[in-house]
Amino acid sequence: MDLIAAFRVFIRVAESGSFSAVARETTLSQPAISRQIAALEDHVGARLFHRTTRSLTLTDDGQDLLIHAKRVLDALAEAEQAVGHRRGRVAGQVRLSVPATWGRLQLAPRLGKLLAAYPDLSIDLLLNDAPADLVAEGIDLALRAGEITDGSLVARRISSVSRYVVASTAYLAAHGTPQTPQDLVAHQCLIFSRAVSPQVWHFTGPEGELEIAVGGRLRSDSGEAIREAVIDGYGIALLPDWYFRDEIKSGQVRLLLENWQNPPTPVYAIYPSRRHLSPRVRALLDFLIAEFGVNGVAHK
Incomplete structure (x- = not known):
């Protein structure tokens, strides 16, 4: 045969x-x-x-x-x-899995550049906040935030992502604006359950390092759901600022506690352990590093 x-x-x-x-x-x-x-x-x-x-x-x-x-x-x-x-020649299909909101807001608008550079390349883009089983789902390459503990995977750090305390102006008008991380305890905080530390928010600022246990009535494993909840005024979240680029520019959403920083989370490109990458996967990996290296946001 x-x-x-x-x-x-x-x-x-x-x-x-x-x-x-x-x-x-x-x-x-x-x-x-x-x-x-x-x-x-x-x-x-x-x-x-x-x-x-x-x-x-x-x-x-x-x-x-x-x-x-x-x-x-x-x-x-x-x-x-x-x-x-x-x-x-780079040719064939690459199956790529990325977090849903990042894929929609950051990656999808820029894939045209990659496809124009490689006319024989095709991308099967999977948007999912849940960690993918690369082998079972036939995924060639995936992006994940946080440390990678699966020893069967090859992980290459390509960037990091910073998160900020954000809320809509409507929520702040109704409930007040927190002035310190400790004030968050009295607010409705929106919990993204797939974050590295969902309900303990870490800060570094004028008073040193702080860990604040937050709570609220809405918890979700979807970054999109938390994003919409912030815009609709349901509470305060800890998310990357590029989730709300247009809303921050218009004044609908505000960055809070700007003297306090949340530790950056590393972002890795991962793929099944193997000796060599195919040319098409290598081309995609190089593109992701060139476009989104350092902070996970597309370079101008």
Whole structure:
């Protein structure tokens, strides 16, 4: 059997979770794809997918093979590039996972520059505040804030993000403006549960280092939800200022406690552990570093 072709089909089925979806994007029929997966299972001597009428998921053996199959194809791509077959051309699809609000406000408006530079490159952009399972979801590259503890991943620090105490002018008019971090205890604070320290806010300022335990009636794992709650006047949040660039400019949202700083959170580009990156993933990683290095905000 053509093991390379089988690996390509296997990876796409694993990423899409569907034989029919792969059939639609290739010249193969759905029965042909099913036969190719069955032949691959016979070749490796293991069942690769759990099949039901409603879902198609990888078995443990399938998860293991997915990692190795990607390594094989990446090695092949690198070998082709080394001998000049691809002449260094960046091509193919990269599956990228990033935090939702950052992806919408910072990354999406600038992807056109990358796509214009590489006409044969395509991006599958996933916006999600929840940490992604890179192998199970077929993700090539992801951005995560905070320290990376998973030793199976390669992590490259590309920037850091600073957070600020923010509130709408409507909320402040109704409830008053906190003058010190300690004043936050008496306010409705909006809790972003995926932050590094959701309900203990850390500050450095005139009185040294402070840790303030905050509380409020609204908690969410969505940065978008917290952003909208701030704009609508529900409370005070600790978020990056670029969440509210237009609202701060218009005066609808204000930065508070500007003499106090919250420690920056590191931002990492992560990818499954492997010896080499494919040219397309390398091109995307270099783009992210060039555009968003230092503070996670696009350079002018």
